[in-house]
Amino acid sequence: MKAFTHWSLFFLLVPLIGTAIFVAAPAMNLWLPKDVSVMGGEIDHLFYLILWLTGVVFLLTQILLAFFVWFYDARRRTEPAIYSHGNHSLELFWTVIPAFILVFLGLYQIQAWANLTMRPPEDPALEVEVTGRQFEWRIRYPGPDGEFDTPDDLYHVNDLHVPVNREVVVYLKSEDVLHSFFLPNLRLKQDIVPGMTGRVWFRAKEVGEFDLVCAELCGWGHYKMKGRLTIQSQENFQQWLKTMANEQEAVQ
Ligand SMILES: [Cu+2]
Numbered sequence: 533m534k535a536f537t538h539w540s541l542f543f544l545l546v547p548l549i550g551t552a553i554f555v556a557a558p559a560m561n562l563w564l565p566k567d568v569s570v571m572g573g574e575i576d577h578l579f580y581l582i583l584w585l586t587g588v589v590f591l592l593t594q595i596l597l598a599f600f601v602w603f604y605d606a607r608r609r610t611e612p613a614i615y616s617h618g619n620h621s622l623e624l625f626w627t628v629i630p631a632f633i634l635v636f637l638g639l640y641q642i643q644a645w646a647n648l649t650m651r652p653p654e655d656p657a658l659e660v661e662v663t664g665r666q667f668e669w670r671i672r673y674p675g676p677d678g679e680f681d682t683p684d685d686l687y688h689v690n691d692l693h694v695p696v697n698r699e700v701v702v703y704l705k706s707e708d709v710l711h712s713f714f715l716p717n718l719r720l721k722q723d724i725v726p727g728m729t730g731r732v733w734f735r736a737k738e739v740g741e742f743d744l745v746c747a748e749l750c751g752w753g754h755y756k757m758k759g760r761l762t763i764q765s766q767e768n769f770q771q772w773l774k775t776m777a778n779e780q781e782a783v784q
Contacts, residue, residue: 540602547594551587568738568763569718574644576719581640585633652733657698664704664711664724667753669744673773686776690759695769696739704730712748715761721747736763 557563567576661680663670671692675684694700704713706726714721718734744759764772 538602540598540605543601544594544598547591551591554587565716565743567717567719568736568740568742569720570735570737571644571647572717572719574647578641578644582637652701652731653699653735655699656701656733658694658700659703660692660694660700661703661705662692662713663707664713664746664750664757665707666709666751667746667757669746669757669759670707673776675777684777686773686780688776690744691762692744692759693762693764693769693772694736695766696736696763698766699733699735701731701733704732709750710748711746711750711757714745714747715742716745717742717761723748739763739765739768
């Protein structure tokens, strides 16, 4: 039996099939979850820009690698190997270009980063506190008086209700270990460090129910630290708060 001589092509299939799956993924509904945040477009744009840059480089280097595997096959080339120190100009080329791309990305994303981490809304419609603990999300609303740490605070677990089209600020705390507050549909993910209060903000642009998950491996029950984000119209949200307040008053 003739030995299989096209291993280089066979290995090339790995990056090619990988890339094909990427290309087909959106049609198979295996791609980014629906974006319902006003800031989401900006984040997705950066994501796609970086995906394109790295994707092109990935394909080029993989094809080149397969070519070298084929070209320098010992069965095809009988002359002895040459040991070389490489090519100085080429090395300079593939060091300087990525350095420029990195600097460009650093400058290009500054506004998005500032909006996301340094420019909180001045007059948010809602402030809410979310405390991660093994393995659930504890949610606290300031209640009718708008102040935390007062008797009318409202408590809820694993279901974060927010109004649509309004600025929402979330204060993040942890009762035990590192957790990560992740709202995939709002393109928002923030580590929660025990002992520190984190702060994130968003403005949702669509009503609906979405995932609230923990993106930090925080213990054996990490997988079930799954909550819900309920985005409601302003009226429904106020109604829900009222129902909560009545229920909690009845219990007290
Ligand atoms: Cu967690």
